[in-house]
Amino acid sequence: MQVRPTLLPWSTEHGTLREISKAEVVAALEAPTPFGGDGHTRLTALRSLFAFLKAQQKVFADPTRRLDRRVTRRPGLRIPTRLPASVLEEIGVITHTPATWLVTVLTGHHALGAVHLRTLALEDADLPNRQFTIQGQSRPLDDLTHQAIQRYLGYRTRRWPSTTNPHLLITQQIAHHDSPVSRVWLRTVLRGQEASLDLLRQDRILDEVQAIGVRDPLHIAAVFGLRADTAQRYVDAVYGRHDPTENI
Incomplete structure (x- = not known):
């Protein structure tokens, strides 16, 4: 049909x-x-x-x-789309550095976009108390994210023991500065894969829409810090476009 x-x-x-x-x-x-x-x-x-x-x-x-x-990316369309299971499996088995794995987890598990990934601070990750501050909201730190952060922090300390950069994610280019990682570096995380970080983030949000099983853009907006119209777009991608006046 x-x-x-x-x-x-x-x-x-x-x-x-x-x-x-x-x-x-x-x-x-x-x-x-x-x-x-x-x-x-x-x-x-x-x-x-x-x-x-x-x-x-x-x-x-x-x-x-x-x-x-x-x-x-087409301005008039912008339809969030699920990734095939084969693509997600491929991401899970490729060789990741501690840094690229953490970015992958934060994107695929928490749906963080480039802006939030770049601004995450070291103090946002409270490993002893298993708390993680995302977009100003403190959340329980799940096992997957806890392990990814712990592994990355060990690597970060060994690689740049004297760095004073306050950001969680750093690279060789910014280890001795206070700058955040670049968008260019983030785009290299899944280089060579069929998916991008943007598509991985979209898949996570759509997964949440399907998991709650109801048309609820307010829930999606609250969980992922989205604007109301953006959250509505994700709900529409799963359930089809909805005219709120059709039942009046």
Whole structure:
């Protein structure tokens, strides 16, 4: 049902789905449909379709492959998208340094964005009392994050024993300054992987939306420190767009 409105116009312009380009998929995701849903739902449906066709050797290339990053950056669309389980598993088994593993945990487990990662201070991590201050709010320190921070702090102390940089995350370039890590350095954390930190963060927030099982943007905004409209966008990505006046 979700892909039928997309396939009908394609059938008048193309003789085979092998001719479909990524640009046409993006255009289809932006187009309204009479069956409701949104671009996220259609992207999921199209992915399944092209994955099946490729497995059956009916198409040579999948135009939906690695489309997440491109789609979510389009100003008019910005659809948060779940990462495939295979991508998450790949992130879990690649070789991480203590620093890159901590960034991965803070992004994938706590959904911290680049701004918050760069401003985290050493004093925000209270290991003895198992407390972690995130965006001004103190939270219990779970085992995964506790171990990641503990491992990183051991590495940090060995590598830069004399540093006075107050930030939790530091690099060789800033160990003897008070600057935060750069955005460029953060972008290298998952270099070579299909996912980016932005997509990993989106996946974590969407996971929370699905876990609570109800349409509750206020909960999502409170847990992750999001603006109300941003939280609503994540809820809509899971449940479809909702017009609050439709039941009036």
